[in-house]
Amino acid sequence: MAEIDTLTAISEETDAGTTRKMTLNMGPQHPSTHGVLRIILELDGETITKADPDIGFLHTGIEKQAEALTWQQVVPLTDRTDYLANLSNNLGYVLAVEKLLQVEVPARAQWMRVLLTEITRINSHMVWLGTSAMDVGAMSVFFYTFREREEILRLFEFFSGQRMMTSYFRIGGLALDAPRGWQKWVERFLKIMPDRIDMLEGLLNENPIFKRRTQGVGFISLEDMLDLSVTGPMLRAAGLKVDARKDNPYSSYEKFQFDVPTRTENDVYARYLVRMAEMRESLKIVQQALDGMPEGRYVADAEKVVLPDREQMKTQMEALIHHFKIVSEGFRVPAGEAHQVIESPRGELAYYVVSDGTSKPYRVFMRTPSFGNLQSLQTLFEGYPIADSIASLGSMDFVLGDTDR
Amino acid sequence: MIPEAVAQDPVAASVLARFPDAVVEGHANLGELTLVVKAEQIVEVCRHLKDDQSFVRLSSVTCVDWHPRTPRFEVVYHMQSLKQNNRWLRVKARVSGENPEIDSVYSVWRGCDWYEREVFDLYGVVFRGHPNMKRIMMPEDWVGHPLRKDFPTHGYKYSYVDKD
Numbered sequence: 416m417a418e419i420d421t422l423t424a425i426s427e428e429t430d431a432g433t434t435r436k437m438t439l440n441m442g443p444q445h446p447s448t449h450g451v452l453r454i455i456l457e458l459d460g461e462t463i464t465k466a467d468p469d470i471g472f473l474h475t476g477i478e479k480q481a482e483a484l485t486w487q488q489v490v491p492l493t494d495r496t497d498y499l500a501n502l503s504n505n506l507g508y509v510l511a512v513e514k515l516l517q518v519e520v521p522a523r524a525q526w527m528r529v530l531l532t533e534i535t536r537i538n539s540h541m542v543w544l545g546t547s548a549m550d551v552g553a554m555s556v557f558f559y560t561f562r563e564r565e566e567i568l569r570l571f572e573f574f575s576g577q578r579m580m581t582s583y584f585r586i587g588g589l590a591l592d593a594p595r596g597w598q599k600w601v602e603r604f605l606k607i608m609p610d611r612i613d614m615l616e617g618l619l620n621e622n623p624i625f626k627r628r629t630q631g632v633g634f635i636s637l638e639d640m641l642d643l644s645v646t647g648p649m650l651r652a653a654g655l656k657v658d659a660r661k662d663n664p665y666s667s668y669e670k671f672q673f674d675v676p677t678r679t680e681n682d683v684y685a686r687y688l689v690r691m692a693e694m695r696e697s698l699k700i701v702q703q704a705l706d707g708m709p710e711g712r713y714v715a716d717a718e719k720v721v722l723p724d725r726e727q728m729k730t731q732m733e734a735l736i737h738h739f740k741i742v743s744e745g746f747r748v749p750a751g752e753a754h755q756v757i758e759s760p761r762g763e764l765a766y767y768v769v770s771d772g773t774s775k776p777y778r779v780f781m782r783t784p785s786f787g788n789l790q791s792l793q794t795l796f797e798g799y800p801i802a803d804s805i806a807s808l809g810s811m812d813f814v815l816g817d818t819d820r
Numbered sequence: 821m822i823p824e825a826v827a828q829d830p831v832a833a834s835v836l837a838r839f840p841d842a843v844v845e846g847h848a849n850l851g852e853l854t855l856v857v858k859a860e861q862i863v864e865v866c867r868h869l870k871d872d873q874s875f876v877r878l879s880s881v882t883c884v885d886w887h888p889r890t891p892r893f894e895v896v897y898h899m900q901s902l903k904q905n906n907r908w909l910r911v912k913a914r915v916s917g918e919n920p921e922i923d924s925v926y927s928v929w930r931g932c933d934w935y936e937r938e939v940f941d942l943y944g945v946v947f948r949g950h951p952n953m954k955r956i957m958m959p960e961d962w963v964g965h966p967l968r969k970d971f972p973t974h975g976y977k978y979s980y981v982d983k984d
Contacts, residue, residue, distance in 0.1 A: 470956065470957070479966055515850070641902075642929055642931055643930055643933075644877065644880075644935075662905075767882060780896075782879055790933060
């Protein structure tokens with residue numbers, strides 16, 4: 416009965432020439448929200464007047480769990496925050512702890528980290544490209560990007576034994592040295608990838624439907640973005656050249672030549688172009704890392720932090736003691752605090768770690784790019800039709816695991 | 821209390837000149853400039869840092885629980901200047917454990933919105949003047965603040981330990 420009354424009320428209002436705002440619940444299982452994001456939309460006809468994001472469905476308390484584990488045991492947890500860019504998260508965390516420990520990581524490990532995080536960037540952008548293109552109707556792109564991604568996952572498996580949750584970076588270096596013949600695999604990857612990116616651009620760049628869906632959509636002013644803690648490709652698509660790899664170089668990024676692609680249009684299409692250009696820049700970095708990979712050890716010369724060689728552990732008493740202490744108690748980290756910023760595929764990823772001098776972290780805070788970027792959702796959506804909101808949402812490139820932690 | 825290396829830094833010097841009593845402590849360990857300011861003056865200091873020192877980007881707001889030490893909570897702000905060689909700054913404010921409250925910096929950077937809600941949700945620090953101070957991660961009917969040090973890691977409600 417009540418429903419009929421409402422319907423009558425609507426028709427009466429429409430008859431009188433007035434409109435009524437409608438509240439629409441989008442998510443948490445909506446396919447275009449790429450995870451479990453719920454948005455409460457207020458619509459005036461087709462136009463969004465208010466968008467209220469609701470997050471936290473994937474909150475797993477990783478920061479709390481980290482406090483109960485030893486420093487090294489936190490590395491696998493960082494994989495599970497941003498599950499499309501695992502190695503970037505590993506890198507941010509290990510760099511922060513190494514800063515506190517003041518451990519000098521050998522050049523080979525640093526370069527290997529650069530090589531793999533750049534491949535991670537391509538991996539993450541591939542997933543983003545496939546899903547966000549599918550959101551605006553370009554179905555076939557998804558199949559190609561996931562084929563490319565499979566190449567990358569095979570590469571990760573070759574290096575670390577794991578396709579996704581690699582945990583390949585450890586405090587003090589890498590989990591193990593690169594496998595024999597890794598150069599061939601990376602060379603093959605570098606050989607096929609440029610053509611594949613060309614092909615993907617061929618599918619979308621001049622595609623009239625894609626352009627109509629993305630050009631001039633999802634504008635948000637640069638001032639608003641800076642005010643709302645937005646980072647990464649969204650800022651670069653608005654013409655601001657910010658990139659932690661250039662601004663505060665880490666892990667010997669200062670030794671690599673690459674550009675930071677920017678656009679000025681500041682719409683969904685510009686963000687697409689920026690990310691495509693970033694993939695090419697990443698390939699350049701991978702090529703340089705492959706050509707100039709230094710020889711040497713893959714872990715730091717820090718016996719109290721890094722597990723000793725198996726052979727040494729069996730023959731030397733000190734090595735056995737260190738092995739026992741590291742495995743049973745974990746290593747102690749001097750009291751203090753460190754903040755490490757890296758450029759993840761999604762934007763600025765920062766780890767703030769606090770130690771009280773024990774073998775467990777006192778506090779691990781992850782400043783994740785998706786969390787900051789999602790804050791701009793309301794400003795991004797307002798005034799656009801509901802169909803455009805799907806394109807805007809895709810262009811933000813967030814991962815809910817990264818947002819909720 | 822404030823080491824020479826900190827006092828000579830141009831950013832710290834400008835804060836010290838403008839608010840001589842606000843800065844309680846400071847250090848520049850590991851090359852990271854840190855200022856501990858009085859909680860009552862956090863908004864003024866932040867506005868000064870944004871307007872005069874071009875710290876236009878607030879990167880994050882978080883909290884550290886130093887239970888059972890007093891004052892218990894340390895609210896930590898990380899900000900980046902887009903001038904001055906993209907430098908970083910960490911500002912901290914100490915808040916007592918009983919009825920923890922601090923002014924929100926929402927009037928300075930709108931980006932603090934979700935970060936302050938997160939700190940409220942997980943630590944129970946209330947930000948005065950925040951437009952939407954409610955839980956963000958945990959369910960709305962959740963009791964307690966999980967990231968506090970006196971909150972057990974396995975929680976209260978669902979325990980995996982057999983009680984017999």
